[in-house]
Amino acid sequence: MVEVSSTIHPDGQSVELLLNMGPQHPSTHGVFRMVLWIDGEKILGVEPHIGYLHRGSEKICEGEQYHQIITLFDRLDYVANFNNELVYCQAVEKLMGLTVPERAEYVRVILCELNRIASHLLYVGTIGLDAGAMTPTMFAFRGRERVQALFEAVSGARMMHNYFRIGGLKEDLPDNFEQMIRELLPLLAEDIEESDKIITFNEIFISRTKDVGVISAEEAIDYGLTGPCLRGCGYEYDVRKAEPYSVYDRFDFEVPVGLDGDCWDRHWVRVQEMYQSMHIIEQALEQMPEGPVTSSLGRRLIRPPAGEVYVRAENPRGEIGVYLVSQGTDKPYRLKVRPPSFCNLSALKRLLKDAWVADSVVILGSLDIVLGEVDR
Amino acid sequence: MPSVGRLIVPEEVWPVLNSVKGLMITLASTVKGLRKPITQQYPTVPTPVKPRFMGFPALTWDDKVPEPFCTGCMVCIRNCPTQCMSATMKDNPAQAEGTSSRRKIIDFFEINLNRCILCGICVEVCNFDAIVMSHEHEMSTYQRNGDRVDLPALLQVGRKYQEKTGWIPPTVLAKQKKDAEDAAQAGQEPAGAVVTEAVVAEPAVAEDKAESD
Numbered sequence: 014m015v016e017v018s019s020t021i022h023p024d025g026q027s028v029e030l031l032l033n034m035g036p037q038h039p040s041t042h043g044v045f046r047m048v049l050w051i052d053g054e055k056i057l058g059v060e061p062h063i064g065y066l067h068r069g070s071e072k073i074c075e076g077e078q079y080h081q082i083i084t085l086f087d088r089l090d091y092v093a094n095f096n097n098e099l100v101y102c103q104a105v106e107k108l109m110g111l112t113v114p115e116r117a118e119y120v121r122v123i124l125c126e127l128n129r130i131a132s133h134l135l136y137v138g139t140i141g142l143d144a145g146a147m148t149p150t151m152f153a154f155r156g157r158e159r160v161q162a163l164f165e166a167v168s169g170a171r172m173m174h175n176y177f178r179i180g181g182l183k184e185d186l187p188d189n190f191e192q193m194i195r196e197l198l199p200l201l202a203e204d205i206e207e208s209d210k211i212i213t214f215n216e217i218f219i220s221r222t223k224d225v226g227v228i229s230a231e232e233a234i235d236y237g238l239t240g241p242c243l244r245g246c247g248y249e250y251d252v253r254k255a256e257p258y259s260v261y262d263r264f265d266f267e268v269p270v271g272l273d274g275d276c277w278d279r280h281w282v283r284v285q286e287m288y289q290s291m292h293i294i295e296q297a298l299e300q301m302p303e304g305p306v307t308s309s310l311g312r313r314l315i316r317p318p319a320g321e322v323y324v325r326a327e328n329p330r331g332e333i334g335v336y337l338v339s340q341g342t343d344k345p346y347r348l349k350v351r352p353p354s355f356c357n358l359s360a361l362k363r364l365l366k367d368a369w370v371a372d373s374v375v376i377l378g379s380l381d382i383v384l385g386e387v388d389r
Numbered sequence: 390m391p392s393v394g395r396l397i398v399p400e401e402v403w404p405v406l407n408s409v410k411g412l413m414i415t416l417a418s419t420v421k422g423l424r425k426p427i428t429q430q431y432p433t434v435p436t437p438v439k440p441r442f443m444g445f446p447a448l449t450w451d452d453k454v455p456e457p458f459c460t461g462c463m464v465c466i467r468n469c470p471t472q473c474m475s476a477t478m479k480d481n482p483a484q485a486e487g488t489s490s491r492r493k494i495i496d497f498f499e500i501n502l503n504r505c506i507l508c509g510i511c512v513e514v515c516n517f518d519a520i521v522m523s524h525e526h527e528m529s530t531y532q533r534n535g536d537r538v539d540l541p542a543l544l545q546v547g548r549k550y551q552e553k554t555g556w557i558p559p560t561v562l563a564k565q566k567k568d569a570e571d572a573a574q575a576g577q578e579p580a581g582a583v584v585t586e587a588v589v590a591e592p593a594v595a596e597d598k599a600e601s602d
């Protein structure tokens with residue numbers, strides 16, 4: 014942190030400081046900058062600055078063909094790539110009225126839920142760092158690495174998969190997938206449990222996060238919070254339940270909700286979600302049928318009919334929406350993304366008001382933002 | 390927490406005890422973790438990649454003719470999301486001699502690997518099995534243009550990949566699979582009828598042929 018300037022408070026006693034935090038601060042989860050206006054240890058106001066990772070993804074989409082855009086969605090929320098690919102593919106499929114083969118839907122769900130676990134594991138690791146605990150990071154990353162090894166075996170890349178296709182998948186799962194995932198699941202369950210045990214009910218962690226960054230459900234809705242940030246306030250809203258997409262209506266799972274809307278509740282909701290995801294994966298593995306995974310489209314150029322469509326899905330960070338306008342050409346006319354991280358970040362000003370400086374990092378961490386998605 | 394403990398130990402001490410408990414949990418996990426290290430000593434010990442791993446794209450070599458598979462048709466170039474490739478084609482002299490069935494052949498091919506995002510779209514759209522996602526991924530150089538690789542370099546990387554993985558052209562693979570399926574069906578259909586030895590022997594022959602293809 015670097016001091017920018019200071020002014021003497023009107024009472025002549027205390028000094029108000031303007032503190033610059035970021036964009037290269039290790040706790041801001043990417044290139045995010047906040048200017049904190051503090052009085053002693055208390056935050057009087059905060060000015061978030063975003064845009065350091067702006068790549069103009071939405072504008073690039075207008076110049077790319079439909080099948081090339083999948084690669085751009087990989088790079089929005091780079092911690093939950095499969096979930097992003099899914100929502101984009103669904104948008105184009107809805108516009109074209111395509112039905113996806115059953116097996117492809119199940120594979121998509123399995124991979125998305127694995128990705129949700131990987132993403133939440135990363136969160137558990139980083140919130141530990143933000144609260145001053147080093148160990149959980151190591152355990153969380155070990156679990157995440159296992160998931161990513163599976164992703165590499167399935168799609169050929171650890172992070173930028175480009176595996177989902179409009180109307181299906183790139184190719185079927187590898188032959189030994191069943192064996193790989195059966196080996197992975199118990200290990201992953203162990204990892205989740207371990208990182209949960211090590212941090213969630215830790216006395217120090219609780220005192221760092223309980224009653225910190227409290228927001229009520231009404232306010233959270235006003236700010237447009239979604240995902241674990243909203244459910245942490247006790248409001249049960251999950252797109253997978255509220256408006257089931259893909260084959261999510263065939264699974265039995267619960268939507269964990271918190272009580273007070275503080276940092277700890279948001280943490281707890283994420284940890285519980287990992288258990289639920291494991292549950293979904295097990296059901297999906299049992300129900301998964303055999304069959305084709307690619308659509309009838311083949312390799313034809315994709316030209317959806319003119320029209321517009323809005324599709325939403327539940328990402329690990331909240332509700333992601335894709336608004337797509339087509340004019341019947343091979344490139345979209347306009348593509349707008351409603352990124353969950355960006356909307357969740359909008360509550361930062363309200364959450365940091367009157368908080369302590371030491372808590373600012375925990376509060377930011379509990380929102381679990383990914384800057385690739387905030388700046389697009 | 391036992392309620393008896395709450396009576397004996399004063400309230401203020403509980404956070405301390407809980408912290409100690411947290412420490413014990415962490416310690417237990419650490420000890421558990423000590424049994425088998427999972428850290429990979431990456432730069433000293435190379436990490437093996439998965440069969441489907443997508444490294445930098447490379448061009449393949451047709452040993453039968455011998456010449457590159459690539460005809461310079463530019464399909465991959467038009468489909469690349471980052472426009473990082475360029476190519477030109479020429480008339481194939483080997484075709485005039487009658488040794489090759491390719492009328493056109495690649496003359497110049499360049500991929501700027503610094504721009505490549507390893508998406509694999511080029512491999513997907515190529516109709517001639519000419520391009521593969523190799524397993525090569527450590528290709529940084531100290532020169533700014535050091536990763537603009539040309540045809541010989543691409544073929545060399547491709548050759549390495551072909552040798553390492555025993556690469557079979559995907560279209561040949563698909564044909565083999567289809568043949569095997571057809572053979573299996575041909576074997577199954579008369580299963581309801583009287584099974585004669587001739588019918589059973591037939592698919593085996595078909596399979597052999599598919600493999601020798």
Ligand code: SF4
Pocket residue numbers: 458459460461462463464465466476514515516517518519520
């Ligand atoms: S690699 Fe394939 S698609 Fe690309 S120019 Fe060569 S033959 Fe055409």
Ligand code: SF4
Pocket residue numbers: 446468469470471472473474500504505506507508509510511512
């Ligand atoms: S992998 Fe993707 S970015 Fe790289 S050359 Fe092929 S199409 Fe272009």
